[in-house]
Amino acid sequence: MAENMSEFAAVAITDDKLVPWPRVAAVAAMVAFSLPTFITGLEVSQGLSPMNAVWALVLGSLIILLIGGVMGAIGAKGRMSSYLLVRIAFGDKGASLVNIAFAISLLGWFGVNINLFADAVSRLALDLFELEIPTLALAIFASICMTATTIIGFKAINILATLMVPILAIVTFLLAKSALSTQSLTDILAAERVETITTGQGISAIVGAIIIGAIIMPDITRFVKHWSGAIYTAVIAYLVVQLAVMGAAALAGAVSGKTDILDIMLDLHLGIGAFLIVIGSSWVLNSLNLYSAILGTKATFTKLNSTWLAIGLGAVGVIAALMNLLDNFIPFLIFLSDIFVPVAGVIIVDALLMRRKDYHIDTLTDNRSFNWAGLTAWAIGAGFALMISHGLIPSPTGITSIDAILMAGITYTALALLSRKRKML
Numbered sequence: 001m002a003e004n005m006s007e008f009a010a011v012a013i014t015d016d017k018l019v020p021w022p023r024v025a026a027v028a029a030m031v032a033f034s035l036p037t038f039i040t041g042l043e044v045s046q047g048l049s050p051m052n053a054v055w056a057l058v059l060g061s062l063i064i065l066l067i068g069g070v071m072g073a074i075g076a077k078g079r080m081s082s083y084l085l086v087r088i089a090f091g092d093k094g095a096s097l098v099n100i101a102f103a104i105s106l107l108g109w110f111g112v113n114i115n116l117f118a119d120a121v122s123r124l125a126l127d128l129f130e131l132e133i134p135t136l137a138l139a140i141f142a143s144i145c146m147t148a149t150t151i152i153g154f155k156a157i158n159i160l161a162t163l164m165v166p167i168l169a170i171v172t173f174l175l176a177k178s179a180l181s182t183q184s185l186t187d188i189l190a191a192e193r194v195e196t197i198t199t200g201q202g203i204s205a206i207v208g209a210i211i212i213g214a215i216i217m218p219d220i221t222r223f224v225k226h227w228s229g230a231i232y233t234a235v236i237a238y239l240v241v242q243l244a245v246m247g248a249a250a251l252a253g254a255v256s257g258k259t260d261i262l263d264i265m266l267d268l269h270l271g272i273g274a275f276l277i278v279i280g281s282s283w284v285l286n287s288l289n290l291y292s293a294i295l296g297t298k299a300t301f302t303k304l305n306s307t308w309l310a311i312g313l314g315a316v317g318v319i320a321a322l323m324n325l326l327d328n329f330i331p332f333l334i335f336l337s338d339i340f341v342p343v344a345g346v347i348i349v350d351a352l353l354m355r356r357k358d359y360h361i362d363t364l365t366d367n368r369s370f371n372w373a374g375l376t377a378w379a380i381g382a383g384f385a386l387m388i389s390h391g392l393i394p395s396p397t398g399i400t401s402i403d404a405i406l407m408a409g410i411t412y413t414a415l416a417l418l419s420r421k422r423k424m425l
Contacts (some may be wrong), residue, residue, distance in 0.1 A: 012361040013079040013222045021229025023158055024220050028237035030161035031213055031288060032245055033168040034281040035116050036109075038261045040209040041246025042253045047197040050189045050254065056199050057246050060206025063401055065238040067344045068214030072230030074351045075218020078359050082216040083296045088355075088363050089347045090378075091370040098343060098378070099296040105212055105336060106293040107313060110146075110286050111320025112332075117142045117282040118321070120262055124278065128271050139321050146286040147314035150294065151307055160287070164280035169241075171273035176248040178268040179255045188254045200398045201334065204389070207401040208337030210242065215344050216292045290314060337401045338389055342381025345408030346374045354416045373415035381408025 031037075045053040075085060083102075087095040118138040125131040149156050179188075197205075214234075221230035252264045265274035293313050298306060351359045385404035388395045395403050 012084075017223060018225045019158075019223050021224040021226075021232055023162065024224050024229065025233040025236045026165050027158055027161040027220050027284070027288070028213075028217070028233050029165050029241045030168070030281065030284040032210075032237050032241035033165065033172065033277065034113070034285045035120065035261070035278055036112065036209060036285075037242060037245045038249040038277070039116075040206060041249035042259065042261050042264075044197075044202040044205055044246070045250030045253055046193075046259055048195050048199060048202050049193050050191055052195065052199045053202065053250055054189070056202030056206060057243060057250065059399070060203045061238050061243045061246075063203070063207050063399075064210045064214050064242070065234055067211070067341070067348075067405070068217045068238055069231045069234035070348050070352070071215055071344060072217035072221035072234055073227045074347070074359060076221040076224050076227040076230040078361065079222045080218060080359075080361060081222060081295050082218040082292070083300075084361070084364065085218055085347055085351070085359070086343070087367060088359055089350045089371060090374045091368045092364075094370040094372075094375050096300045097375070099300045101339070102212070102216065103293045103296045103313075105340065106216075106289045106296075107317050107320050108332075109212065110289045110293070110314075110317035111323060113282050113286045113289070114139050114142055114146075114317060114321035117278060117286075120274070120278040123262060124271060124275050127266060128275065139318055142282070142286075143314050143318045143321075146283055147290060147310055149283065149287040150290040150314075151310050156287075160280075161284045164276075164284065167276055168280060171270065171277055172245055172248050174270060174273060175252050175265065175268065176244075178270065179248070179251040182255045185251075188251060191254065198398075200395060200400060204334045204337045204400045206246070207341065208332075208334050210238065211337050211340050211344075211401075213288075214238070215340055215347075219292050219295060220288075286317070290317065334389055334400070335386075338385035338404060339382050341385065341401045341404040342378045342408030345381055345405040346377050346412045349409045349412050350374065350416070353413065373412055373419055376415060377408045377412035380411045381405070 041057065044056055048056060071082070071085075075082060078085070083095070083099050086098045086102075089095075090098055118135040121138050121142075122133050122135045125133050149160065217230070217234065221227075221233055224230055224233070249261060249264075252261075252268065253259065256264045256267055258264050258267070262274055262278075265271065265277075290310060290313060294306060294310055297309060297313070298304060381404045384393075384407045385400050387393045388400045388403055397403055397406070
């Protein structure tokens with residue numbers, strides 16, 4: 001296994017491994033070009049009126065920008081991965097619970113993307129080249145390729161992303177251009193549509209689609225030379241690329257009236273572009289998913305062999321693909337948002353307000369086993385969000401993800417201050 005995966009799973013990045021921030025931004029942007037991002041933009045826009053869809057896309061992107069930018073900057077400043085930050089925030093043993101939850105979610109995403117990849121490539125191969133390829137064979141082949149890229153390490157992921165970003169940017173531009181050449185933006189925004197979800201649910205779905213990536217942003221921003229590069233990376237990934245991708249999908253869906261992004265691209269004569277998006281984005285995104293899952297698992301179980309761990313988790317990802325999480329895509333995204341946004345709330349409050357001086361690698365040499373205040377705040381924040389999503393209690397802000405991060409942050413601040421006061425007595 002390449003050094004940069006195994007060597008730096010549980011230590012800070014050294015100076016010789018740092019790279020200019022645009023290289024890291026290319027990887028983050030590549031994630032935003034992913035097929036799930038297109039699908040999220042399409043499904044949210046189909047469930048809301050045009051103007052409410054615009055609000056959902058913009059507000060959801062701003063929330064993710066805030067979380068991803070701050071998390072990325074914290075990781076870049078300390079040159080630590082998200083899993084080391086979790087150890088500082090939740091304690092060594094407490095972090096194991098969070099890290100394993102992250103790893104399970106990342107493998108769920110790995111399965112979603114394998115599922116998308118296999119189905120899409122099978123359909124496109126038939127439509128474009130009249131080739132029939134079994135989806136199971138494609139899923140296994142894709143998993144092997146993505147796992148191999150992950151084993152090589154971050155450098156391979158970075159090279160692949162750098163090559164693919166310009167191509168996918170062109171395809172996204174052509175998708176939006178084709179849609180607007182069919183119908184004007186004014187007409188699209190004036191169209192009437194029966195809403196099947198609330199604006200808050202749309203925002204939470206957008207946040208849920210990206211939240212894992214935003215929280216684990218330190219896994220890639222720890223390689224930048226200055227923490228400001230993490231902010232620039234988040235702006236490009238979430239406020240520029242993600243918004244453009246979701247917006248392009250929403251425009252195309254509004255014009256075509258269809259709900260399947262591949263059907264829409266084929267109707268707009270972008271079949272080769274769809275093929276490139278499916279292969280390129282799925283490959284990079286799943287390599288990053290597996291990369292981060294390995295970092296978290298390796299940080300928790302340090303004696304595991306990284307190469308065999310990658311192979312094993314890749315195999316688990318194929319099994320996850322067979323679970324058909326796509327059948328409940330939007331509920332799956334909202335659930336991820338409910339569960340993991342509070343983690344960011346605890347880390348951000350802890351790193352920026354409560355224990356700013358503790359967020360460096362030396363803290364881990366004499367780290368506490370559990371930070372009960374952090375774990376309690378995470379549980380309360382997640383429980384609060386889940387109750388809102390299931391209609392058991394009203395949402396104070398109308399946006400569940402904001403409710404969750406505020407509840408976790410406020411709860412953690414109160415518990416940490418109470419704990420500090422007790423120690424002073």
